[in-house]
Amino acid sequence: MMPFLRNHWRSISFRLTLNYGILAILTTLILIAFLYYEVIGALRTEYTRQITASAKRLSAAYEEGGRTALAAALELTLADRIDSGREIYLLLDEKGNKIAGNLDRPPAAHDSYVGVFEGEVLQDGIPTRGHLQIQTLAGGETLVVGHDLSEMGDISAMIWQAIVAAFVLAALLVIIGTYIFRGELAYRVSHIRRTTQQIAAGQLSKRVSTAESDDEFALLNRDINSMLDRIELLMKSARHISDTIAHNLRTPLTRIVGGLRAAQQPSASPQQVLQANQRAVEEIERLSVMLEKLLQISEMQAGIQRRSFKACELHTIVGDVVEMYTTLAEDKNVSMTLTHSEPVNVHGDANLLASALANLVDNAVKYASREIRVAVFRSGQSGRVVISDDGPGVPADQYEHLGKHFYRLDPSLEGHGLGLTSVLSIVELHGGTIVFSDAQPGLSVILTLPVNSRG
Structure with missing residues (x-):
């Protein structure tokens, strides 16, 4: 397995796609986490609003009809079966005895809580956690109004399931996409590699196949072909120049050698020796001028003299x-x-x-x-x-x-x-x-x- 992974890790396309996929997964997870906290925050705000509204409504009933009216309002609220399983109500007299509601007892140390808070209560013998508000009425009674957290727990579980499912799906898509992208890139690059290998082997006339499209690889292939055309032209030109230089050197050198050898003959007069030397000097000077011009041309073509x-x-x-x-x-x-x-x-x-x-x-x-x-x-x-x-x-x-x-x-x-x-x-x-x-x-x-x- 390790050689398999090592072989893929050497591919730049594999690493690029994998890194991009990981970045996409992290971005998705951050977005989901943001949405999660926004949804939970909205639910908490809505629970607080509902609890505060219910507490005010029940306090108004108490002010109008006293303890009896408040107990009747609680019984009526619990009897309408609208979210009654998730609503929390409890009315205690001044001695702490239960008068009405669906809680067995209030949360511990309930006298120390102010406003809406999150606490543990006992409902029908089952421990329940919920958002609660406790207030003391004018007659000494204690009113507990709240909403359990089961709905929020369901939503949290659903969001976490979505996060896990999104992560697994994204990971699968990244893996599949990585292999597809690597294969596509390797296929497109293989034409270039095959051509460069043939050119390296001496087949200078080979060219990269080009498509009709204008995507990045098609443009790259055309640029490579243009470069290869230029290189082939320069190679042919260099070959022609070298052949021509060899010819232009061979002819005068042959004349120089022939003249000097003739002057070495015992029968050659001093005048003939002098003339042979003079012709050799003239030929060498002409060769020197030619080589100097070639050097100047090569320097200009290399751009050396552009500095002045x-x-x-x-x-x-x-x-x-x-x-x-x-x-x-x-x-x-x-x-x-x-x-x-x-x-x-x-x-x-x-x-x-x-x-x-x-x-x-x-x-x-x-x-x-x-x-x-x-x-x-x-x-x-x-x-x-x-x-x-x-x-x-x-x-x-x-x-x-x-x-x-x-x-x-x-x-x-x-x-x-x-x-x-x-x-x-x-x-x-x-x-x-x-x-x-x-x-x-x-x-x-x-x-x-x-x-x-x-x-």
Whole structure:
């Protein structure tokens, strides 16, 4: 039995339901106890009222007709058989002898009681407990008026039976409800556990089954599936990046090793050795630049550089970048125009934002035929920078690939394919977005950043 209970006690759903059920039982018992004391109190008040009223009525009869009238009133009251079995009456003369009533004798030490009290009396030879009032009449007679407690005892017994029955029923319902709730929760959680176990075993494509409802578990399952989709995408991206890095490292390293081995040949001249060393140095420097960019991108994606954020003037950064690249554009017979500059304040790193904008403008200068247009303005709670050129543009089906690690639209051009990746990482670090569109002709890049709420 103990292992059985221990196994269930380990279940959080079992403990939660059990604790909730115990709380419900205690609340019910407190409510019943409150009702019990309220009912008993109401009965005591009603008995006191009835006893006081009867005592006044009998005292009035005594005042009108004396002892004889009072005795007749008592006999008449006991003869009407209306609660006569529970009513208590006794009339004693000045010497303590019984004149009328249904008591054998008054309670002990009755002279010391004042008002309505609870006491023991002897009725038809049977000890009885009741609410009593004793008063001394003008002629020295003693009048006892009361009501026995049998009715109150019956009501108390009935209430206690209800309490016990409610407790037993509540306990059964709690036990049954605990097992039902535990089973239901275990059933709903089992889908999640089964999926996580399959994923832990390497089946990353597995997903938690979702229902059409919008209850808490359905929403949780959808959130878990969204998280798993994101994890799978990141895993595929990481795998692709690692494969691409391996490829980009293998090729230059192969060239370096081949050149150095050729320089080691006895027939190699000093000039050939020097050239091999120079090419090896250039290749290593290019690899160093690539690895440095990858490290910078990973740091931005991890959010490490967010700690240096402060208020920045986006329009000033854009103006400085445009001014810096105007001369380079003119050398290629391309005009660069800042068509609109509206004050926009953002929260971020000015150097990173300048680097991202410089990368975008540099690409526009590379591909533009005659004109580059740049604009910065505020739209609602966002600041936007639009960079458009009139170059050959990019096919619409390639937009989704722009910004991927090592992706190059034209592999024949120099570079590692990390420029736009760095730009996207900077923009995501600042909580912004980039959208590519057809400028007809050319490419239009729309960079959107949230404005500084304090500026």
